[in-house]
Amino acid sequence: MAKKVKKKKKSSSSRSRGKADAHRVLASPVRREIWAYLRGQGPHTVAEIAKGMGRSQTSLYAHIEMMSRTGVIEQSGSKRSGKRHAAIYRAGVTENDIAYDGKNAQSVKASARYAAAVMRRANREVADHLASGTANTKGKNRDTFVLGARARLTKQQLAEVNNHIDAIERIVAMGDRTGKADLVAINIATCPLEDNFYLQ
16 A cells, blocks of 8 residues: 655745756756656656666666655655565656756756757667667658758747647657557757858
8 A cells, every 4th residue: 555755845945946956956868757757657666667767776776866855856655565665756846847947057057968968868779779770760660760950940830840849748758657568769859050050
């Protein structure tokens, strides 16, 4: 049976400090992935998070400890796992708390670090899968896709692109709650360029 943990009230100073910590803590792609998993899938134990993310439990413990200490995730209860009780965690900050803020130096720095780390990981994952010779790049069963494009888009066209991104984000957040589906890496990045940007 799951046990609930009473949520402690935070002071306004600790809340503001927590938001600053959240930007720093979630600059890590792994910790951002843990937070996003809990936000989309709801409260889970470390074992359940690891299974859902396709990672080992031991690789997550240090991240979970840091995230819990800074309030990015919170313990919401526990449940029996074998002879012990396993802690159940939930997201402790909202999407608004960690949203990019161009006037916040901590937010800007953390967002840039996160984007760079995600792109490095995407480069490694996609390159490795293509090199394996098993990638499926065509048809309805396509599992691998790379688009590297620069285009002039109207505001309406950009809005359409954003609608598709929002739809993809909703699908990813929902995921497969059985934990039996294939693990897939999805990395999307868009940004405006200077008009005189050199196009190779």
